[in-house]
Amino acid sequence: MMISDGRSQPFLARSVRSNDLDEFSAVIPGGTFGAVALTDQQAFSATVRIVDFGRGLYLRSVQTLGALGIRSSFENDDEETITYLFPAFGSPGLTVDGREVGPGQVITRQRGDTPYFRTAGPQELSVLIVRPDILLKTLSAFGGKDRLRLLQAPARSGAIEPGRLARLKSRHRELTRLQQDWGLADMPATARAVEIVRGEITALVADALLSGETRVDHKARQLQTRSMARIERFIDGARGSAAGLQEMCEATGLALRTVEAIARDRTGMSAQAYFRCRRLGFAREDLLRPTRATSVTDVALHNGFAHFGRFAAYYREAYGETPSETLRRASR
Numbered sequence: 001m002m003i004s005d006g007r008s009q010p011f012l013a014r015s016v017r018s019n020d021l022d023e024f025s026a027v028i029p030g031g032t033f034g035a036v037a038l039t040d041q042q043a044f045s046a047t048v049r050i051v052d053f054g055r056g057l058y059l060r061s062v063q064t065l066g067a068l069g070i071r072s073s074f075e076n077d078d079e080e081t082i083t084y085l086f087p088a089f090g091s092p093g094l095t096v097d098g099r100e101v102g103p104g105q106v107i108t109r110q111r112g113d114t115p116y117f118r119t120a121g122p123q124e125l126s127v128l129i130v131r132p133d134i135l136l137k138t139l140s141a142f143g144g145k146d147r148l149r150l151l152q153a154p155a156r157s158g159a160i161e162p163g164r165l166a167r168l169k170s171r172h173r174e175l176t177r178l179q180q181d182w183g184l185a186d187m188p189a190t191a192r193a194v195e196i197v198r199g200e201i202t203a204l205v206a207d208a209l210l211s212g213e214t215r216v217d218h219k220a221r222q223l224q225t226r227s228m229a230r231i232e233r234f235i236d237g238a239r240g241s242a243a244g245l246q247e248m249c250e251a252t253g254l255a256l257r258t259v260e261a262i263a264r265d266r267t268g269m270s271a272q273a274y275f276r277c278r279r280l281g282f283a284r285e286d287l288l289r290p291t292r293a294t295s296v297t298d299v300a301l302h303n304g305f306a307h308f309g310r311f312a313a314y315y316r317e318a319y320g321e322t323p324s325e326t327l328r329r330a331s332r
Helices: 021-026 132-142 145-151 162-180 187-211 219-237 245-252 256-267 271-288 296-302 308-319 323-331
Strands: 011-018 031-037 045-052 057-065 068-074 081-085 094-096 106-110 116-119 123-130 155-157 214-216
Touching: 011 021, 021 031, 021 271, 031 271, 057 162, 057 187, 106 187, 116 256, 123 132, 123 162, 123 187, 132 187, 162 187, 219 245, 219 256, 219 271, 245 256, 245 271, 256 271, 271 296, 271 308, 271 323, 296 308, 296 323, 308 323
Parallel strands: none
Antiparallel strands: 011 045, 031 068, 045 057, 057 123, 068 116, 081 106, 081 123, 094 116, 106 155, 155 214
């Protein structure tokens, strides 16, 4: 649904409910994303609501069922950084790059960064995304030049003070209500209300940044993030091959101990288990887009699974159905 305030680009709202990891990944704006269903959990399901309020303010709400890893690469050509304002308006258990995200933390990532988001189970998260140039202007006006580094390098703020967080949540709820009422409300009045709340939220975010401590990611943490990106690129490039951990270490230049440490820190899994999850994802893509010659056996072998019983068990654990069930449904 779209409305316009007559002066800026239309506001855009989109809601997608999906059991498909690829579809879920494709609707998230701001870069290239990939979702991984972590094993030993419930089957994947998610509802995503994306609202672009124009002039640099976005609202993203995600509800997921089951533990999930989201690998990302921020690629906006027209923005130096993308600024994520968490709080976890929903349930706890979210980690970013291996570190838990607490209520009211601001996390920034530059274009080209590859952070890894992980949930521990069912999660409901609402995120406000404020474009950096908007925040820079407001911070400068408020005298917050010492906080500008938060928007100029991978960094995170301390937790927002409870009173400020309560006010921010209140404005967030107001934005959500406005979005839900678009189909019924008077369009000019709604656009004006959005403009007012947008300004209030930008000021609240800037005020919250000024009130807390800012920490730029340590160089070792940035190096680990870049190493994780190399691991992801290897896994993507190894699709359809029998490559394993040895080839991963050779291709990335990382020792096995290092690969294991990074994988556990970022994904909560061993390197072997994470590699298997990614290959299961590749197999699911093949099964969901079959040709007339596609068979479960061929898909398993193509994606590095020689033991068909284990492949079926791993697959069902991750997706809540057998490979043959996926193939039958996709072939109808």
